[in-house]
Amino acid sequence: MSKQQQLDFHTRVIHACQTPAQWGGATLPPIVQATAHACPTAEHLSQTFAGQTNDHIYMRLTNPTSRVLEEKLADLEGGGGTVVTGSGMAAITDACMALLRAGDEFVCGNSLFMSTYILFANVFAKYNITARFVEATDMAALAAAINAKTRFIYLETLGNPKLDVPDLRQAAAIAHDHGLPLIVDNTLVTPFLCRPLELGADVVIHSTTKYLNGHGDACGGAIIDGGTFPWNDSSRFPDLRPYVDRKGPLAYLDKVWREHHINFGTTPAPLHSYLTLLGLDTLALRMERHCANAMEVARFLLERPEVAWVNYPGLADHPGHATAATQFGGRGFGGMLTFGLANKEQCAKCIDHLQLIYHLANIGDCKTLIIHPYTTQYLSFPEALRRKLSIGPDLLRLSVGIEAVQDICHDLGQSLDRLGA
Ligand SMILES: Cc1ncc(COP(=O)(O)O)c(C=O)c1O
Structure with a gap:
């Protein structure tokens, strides 16, 4: 060596x-x-x-x-x-x-x-x-x-x-x-x-x-x-x-x-x-922060009544949690999560009300990014295939960035607060 x-x-x-x-x-x-x-x-x-x-x-x-x-x-x-x-x-x-x-x-x-x-x-x-x-x-x-x-x-x-x-x-x-x-x-x-x-x-x-x-x-x-x-x-x-x-x-x-x-x-x-x-040069630092922030955002979303489900490998009830804990060496569970709202319309509203989080088709950036895959990347996929791939109309994908986590949660929170409006 x-x-x-x-x-x-x-x-x-x-x-x-x-x-x-x-x-x-x-x-x-x-x-x-x-x-x-x-x-x-x-x-x-x-x-x-x-x-x-x-x-x-x-x-x-x-x-x-x-x-x-x-x-x-x-x-x-x-x-x-x-x-x-x-x-x-x-x-x-x-x-x-x-x-x-x-x-x-x-x-x-x-x-x-x-x-x-x-x-x-x-x-x-x-x-x-x-x-x-x-x-x-x-x-x-x-x-x-x-x-x-x-x-x-x-x-x-x-x-x-x-x-x-x-x-x-x-x-x-x-x-x-x-x-x-x-x-x-x-x-x-x-x-x-x-x-x-x-x-x-x-x-x-x-x-x-x-x-x-x-x-x-x-x-x-x-x-x-x-x-x-x-x-x-x-x-x-x-x-x-x-x-x-x-x-x-x-x-x-x-x-x-x-x-x-x-x-x-x-x-x-x-x-x-x-x-x-x-x-x-900053990969290690960024990944630590992506992982820590994503874990906190996942927990925050779990507490919100508007959120039907949260999918993050860091959560103990995620089907891949144990494998990820071993394969990722205990260093974290990544910066990506998905979560569900009531329907497609609620997802669109949630995106439109965001003030800090960028709405775009990318992941892995310092900035927190969100997208509704069902109506964007998977728009051309037949409905049966979307269902098979677990891309539902209720799903939002979040690439959690390295900003202060309270600001990410605050942005999501203020947007979710306005869903009924
Ligand atoms: C897992 C994975 N592999 C490959 C790609 C394709 O990468 P690129 O957009 O650089 O062609 C992406 C893009 O999002 C990805 O998420």
Whole structure:
């Protein structure tokens, strides 16, 4: 273990992968905006194309600012390497497509983020790829959905917005029993609360747009390869073999980058990588506060007569409470909660009366954010599917920010007070 890895997460999140000596003494990496990098000799550029140097060629391929973010995210998640992308959805697309061919299947939770759900259910279907959706916490269903065509299992650490908590150790064991990798979207909890690779997952996905950036000023994604899955041993991945020969344990990440990232062009803008690095410095502090505030807001809402129910993994009666308490290392239960009012109209009124809380389609910001998923993100979903995904007309999703918690509660309280008006 390196000296850096022994440091506490609070310190590593600030100091990992900092190389001021390489940056002219600067304490932040430069934002390298150059589209392409000049090379001194013909031979050197040829060697770089052959992957024999670590130098940069062209922005769509790699970029010095984005590389710092890649190294930092690998460190924080405990992975072997990272590819960063222009959005979380780009990361999900790259990560999955690298393992899929027409006719393949994969098994995933049915509580996935809305765009992931549409990508898996509708877009992949056009290429004859089948996503088998199961209850993410039902390990028997997960195992039963695996067949000879399955290529991986895909889960979210905390489903958005259902907030269900699959047991990642069990899911990884099931996946590995069948020679399959487990891919986990860790966006909602971040490596501060949970490091899926340590629980047996093989690949971690992030929308860095959310908590990792934390300030609502950059869009990005990441694929972190644990570097431990035995691609060569599994008969399911014959097309990974050339990559194993090239890159050994990081064969998968090499395939993601070489075959998909470069050719789909899912590259992040260097400025966004820089802003994400800046945001990461305060991740640990922010997550502590998100968790503490969300717990208090959940308790506050429980006391309100207008509120029919509150869904927060920190509450003892939440079905995923015990799993979350273990998997999140006792550090908290995240900053997301959902709650129910009498109906759609009451939800709209509640949003309209808010004075501090922002009404918008994002999560994981310093600011508290609210949305009514039924009439926004899930508007185009058939009613039966919305019901199946637990997206009711009575549900409001709250991404609890890091403001003073009494001010968040006061805003919610004054809005709820006016519901009858
Ligand atoms: C869990 C999860 N994964 C992925 C995404 C997609 O991220 P992006 O908006 O950066 O593409 C989101 C967006 O909200 C999300 O909540």
